[in-house]
Amino acid sequence: MKFGAVKIGEVKIGAVKPDNQDAGAMLEVQQLSFSYGKKPVLQELTFSVQAGELLCILGPNGVGKSTLFKCILGIHRKFTGEILLGGRSLRTLGETELARTVAYIPQAHVPVYGYSALDVVLMGAASGKGIFSQPTERDVERARSALESLGLKELAWRNYAELSGGERQLVLIARALSQGARLLVMDEPTANLDYGNQVRIMEHIAGLTADGYSVLLSTHNPEHAFLWSTRTIVMQWGRIIADGPPAEALTEGSLEALYGIPVRLFSLGNEKAGRYQACMPVLGLREVLR
Amino acid sequence: MLVVSAGLGRFPISPFEVLRLFWTRLSGTPLPKALEQASLVVFRIRLPRLVGATLVGSALAASGAAYQGLFQNPLVSPDVLGVSAGAAFGAVLSLFLGLHPMALLLVSFSFGLATALLVGLLARKVGQNSNLALVLSGIMVGSLLSSATSLLKLLADPTNVLPALTYWLMGGFSAIKEPQLVIAGPFILAALALLVALRWRINLLTMGEEEARTLGAQVPLSRALIILAATLATSASVAISGPIGWVGLVIPHFARMLAGSDYRVLLPASMLMGASFLILVDDFSRLLAASEIPIGILTSFVGVPVFLMLIRRGGVR
Numbered sequence: 001m002k003f004g005a006v007k008i009g010e011v012k013i014g015a016v017k018p019d020n021q022d023a024g025a026m027l028e029v030q031q032l033s034f035s036y037g038k039k040p041v042l043q044e045l046t047f048s049v050q051a052g053e054l055l056c057i058l059g060p061n062g063v064g065k066s067t068l069f070k071c072i073l074g075i076h077r078k079f080t081g082e083i084l085l086g087g088r089s090l091r092t093l094g095e096t097e098l099a100r101t102v103a104y105i106p107q108a109h110v111p112v113y114g115y116s117a118l119d120v121v122l123m124g125a126a127s128g129k130g131i132f133s134q135p136t137e138r139d140v141e142r143a144r145s146a147l148e149s150l151g152l153k154e155l156a157w158r159n160y161a162e163l164s165g166g167e168r169q170l171v172l173i174a175r176a177l178s179q180g181a182r183l184l185v186m187d188e189p190t191a192n193l194d195y196g197n198q199v200r201i202m203e204h205i206a207g208l209t210a211d212g213y214s215v216l217l218s219t220h221n222p223e224h225a226f227l228w229s230t231r232t233i234v235m236q237w238g239r240i241i242a243d244g245p246p247a248e249a250l251t252e253g254s255l256e257a258l259y260g261i262p263v264r265l266f267s268l269g270n271e272k273a274g275r276y277q278a279c280m281p282v283l284g285l286r287e288v289l290r
Numbered sequence: 291m292l293v294v295s296a297g298l299g300r301f302p303i304s305p306f307e308v309l310r311l312f313w314t315r316l317s318g319t320p321l322p323k324a325l326e327q328a329s330l331v332v333f334r335i336r337l338p339r340l341v342g343a344t345l346v347g348s349a350l351a352a353s354g355a356a357y358q359g360l361f362q363n364p365l366v367s368p369d370v371l372g373v374s375a376g377a378a379f380g381a382v383l384s385l386f387l388g389l390h391p392m393a394l395l396l397v398s399f400s401f402g403l404a405t406a407l408l409v410g411l412l413a414r415k416v417g418q419n420s421n422l423a424l425v426l427s428g429i430m431v432g433s434l435l436s437s438a439t440s441l442l443k444l445l446a447d448p449t450n451v452l453p454a455l456t457y458w459l460m461g462g463f464s465a466i467k468e469p470q471l472v473i474a475g476p477f478i479l480a481a482l483a484l485l486v487a488l489r490w491r492i493n494l495l496t497m498g499e500e501e502a503r504t505l506g507a508q509v510p511l512s513r514a515l516i517i518l519a520a521t522l523a524t525s526a527s528v529a530i531s532g533p534i535g536w537v538g539l540v541i542p543h544f545a546r547m548l549a550g551s552d553y554r555v556l557l558p559a560s561m562l563m564g565a566s567f568l569i570l571v572d573d574f575s576r577l578l579a580a581s582e583i584p585i586g587i588l589t590s591f592v593g594v595p596v597f598l599m600l601i602r603r604g605g606v607r
Contacts, residue, residue, distance in 0.1 A: 073504050099506025106501055112362045113496055113551035123494050127506025131515070132487040134554060179505065 026051050026183045026214040027072065027102075031081035034064075034071055041067045043238045044081070049183065049216055054209045056225040056246070057218045059235035060259060065218040068235075069185050072216070074098045085183065099127035103176035105186040108168035108193070110161050117163065117171045118156040121146055124178035139178075146178040147171070150204060166197030173204065184208065186217040190224065202228050222250050222263075226277040234258060247277060255279070303328050334467075342466035343572045344565040345478045346527040347537060351564025352485050353520035354538030355545065355557055359492040360516055361421050368524040368538035370425055371517070372432030376405025377528035378459060379435045379442075385455050386442050395470055395529050399477075402525025405431055406517070421499070461532035461586030463572055474526040481523035482561065488516055489557040496553075536589040537564055540597060547601075567593070 027049040034042040041064045049055050057065050070076045072083060074090060083090040085101045093101065103124075124146070125139040135143075147156055150170050155163065160171060169189055176184050189205065190198040198221075205215055206228045219225060225232045225246045232249040234242040236258060242249040255263040262282040269275040303311075307325070311332050314321055321329055353368035361370065369375060380401025384394035409431050413423040439459075446452045494507040495516070503509045524538070541564045542556070549559035568585070571592045575583045 070500070073500075075500050075503060095503055095508055096506040099504060102504075104501065104504035111497060112364060113359070113546070115493070115551050119493065119552050123497065123505055123507075126491075126494050131491060131508055131512060134490050175505075 025049060025084070026053075026086060027216065028084040028087075029072070029081070030084070032068070032071060032079055032083060033081055034067060034076060034079040036067075041238050042071070042079070045240055047233055047240060047243055049214045051182070051214055052209050052212055053230045054206060054215045054228055055217070056229035056232045057216070057235060058220070058222060058225060058232060058250070058258070059218075063235045064238045065235060066187060069104070069187055069216075069218070072185060073102060073104050096127045099179060099181065101181050102183040102185055103179040103181035105169075105172050105176050105184060105189060107188055107191050108165045108172065110168075114159045114161040116157050117147065117152065117160050117167075118143055120160045120171055121175045121178055124175040124180075127179060143174070143178050146174040149177065150174050164197070165193050166201060169193065169197075169201055170204065173201075173208075177208075182212065183214045183216065186215065188218050188220065190219065190221065198224075222255060222279045223277075225250060226279065250277075250279075303332065308332060338468050338471055339463045339466050339572070340569060341471055341475075342463050342530055343568040345471075345475060346463070346531045346534065347541075347564035347566070347568030348482060348561035349478045349523035349527040349564075350534065350538040351541040351545070351560040351567075352482055352557055353524045355542035355553070355560040356485055356492055356516050356520045357538075358542055359496045359553060360513060361425060362496050362498065364543065365539070366425075367535075368520060369432065369533075371409045371428040371521065372405045372435060373402045373521055373524045374528050374533045375432040375435040375439070377402030377525045378533050379405075379439045381458055381529065381532070382439050382442050382455050385458060386446055386451060388451075391465065392469060392473070395473060398529040399474070399525050402528055403521060405435065406521040406525070410517070457584065458532050459586075460584035461534040462575065462582065462584045463531055463568075464582055466530055470530045474530045477526040478523050481519040481526070484515060484519040485523070486557060486561075488512060488519070489553045492516065492553040492557070532584075532586065534568070534586050534589060536593050537568060540593055541567055544597070567596075 025048040029048065030046050032042055032045040033040065045068065047055075057068070059065055067076065071079050072090070074093065074095065077091070085093065085098070090098070118140070121143040122135050122139060125135050125142065129135075129139075144153075144156065147153055150173060152167070152170055152174060155167060155171070160168060163171065173184075173189075184205075186205070190201055193201060202224055205217070209215055209230070229246050231244065232242075232246040233240055234249050234254060242254055250265075252263055252265050255265075264280050264282050266278040266280070267275060268278055307328060311325060311329055314325075315329075315333070350368055354366070357366045357368060357370055358364050377398045381394055381398035383401075384397045389397065409424065409427045412427040412431065413420075416423040416427060443452060443455055446455055491507060491512040494502045494505055495509065495512060497505070499509055502512075527534075542560045544567075545556055545560040545563050548563075549555045568589075571585055571588050574592055575585045575588050578588075
């Protein structure tokens, strides 16, 4: 089976850790609708993310996941409905205040100019500073400890553009941590990564929720939702069609409806070690597997 | 560099003597008779020219570096927003109308600023003031103004005005005297100070507009200030020296090779290199031939070998 590399016992499904000071929702989205011109992209989405939750959003390409993220990040502001961050309406938050509440982790990219990894992480300090200020010694210390917390200490002076995809993704996560926001939004953090790095990045992300961070991420891999998410949202045509623990939100039927291919789920493990679901397209094997 | 260059020219003065001149000037001791002529040459002619080259060099290099960061494109130069074309058109128009040199300076400077403003407004109409809209509008307005400049050249009196126009359009520091510096200098210095203060913000903007916004970089304000500063610096430079190509495009790349991409270091490095480069090229322009060679012609002749040398060294490293 594909999952030989992951020790089953390490992965806890459905474990919400309410260790945060404010017990309220980190993010509440109510009746959110958004359209590009006349074309509706998001239609009346309602969901919330609690502190310590890892929420996966699944849905085919073009279903509006990125648009949803852009609304939550304050890039698209012409939405209807309400987005509450820590109980405060997004409409009342300016760019810097928003950046201290929610951090965005893009897919590992290569910028035009080659900064050192430390310089990239240092950019997380911007929201706390005036427009003319330069990062201070303290900001550098913060950036260093963010790198260190993800095991990247020795990469600090390496050229970010020359790091591997997995390392670059981790550097971007370190930057988000140094930004001081408690809600992390990630757009397909495992896209373009090799199999080992996908698992390592997801493990790091799961580790962050244990520290009280809330994570909202999109993925195309149902197994990631099964393995790591505390809750899964399934989106189709700009709407939420399922919302709940991954084992409830993702069924053979819903996956088949979502992606248009027959899918079979396997339940592995046992009560003592923990259970998880594996997922496979059926194709020509359909009869054999039944 | 400045001291040595102040000594170079038709009337050679040793660096030692130049320093002595500076010293007597600063300490207020009376000038020895033998140095009177040298003093006149240094303070009246060469120093304004060198200060001009320093200002223009750092202004163009810093604006180029800033725009390259802002537009995330290493091929962008300070005239992307049509500033140089606007300032050149203003200057050519003044020459065409036979205005006083000081009026030329002001007209050229305001045309440069007005062009950038027009480009900004146009971009707002085209799209949501995005970078692409800015660059496209800049190219459009710039080419329109270049055509207008050509039209004026066509209409100009070929015996007197046309040579002056052509000469001005090749760029150079020979016309820079104290009054020009007094007018353009403060603008350039203020713009450079603004860019230096904003240099870390440029790092953030190179990550792309959306990402910079999620980092809380105050993108609209930062971008507006950077464009304002770079535009001020560029149009003031073009107004006093004519359009000088190459510096704003290539010097930031030299600086990037030596100092890295971090704008906290890169921007000051670009300014230093831009200034030194133009002083050096200006020395060549004064020394190579009996009559001065316009600097716009020389920048690439001097720049390309230097660039190739740097690439070689970079390759070895």
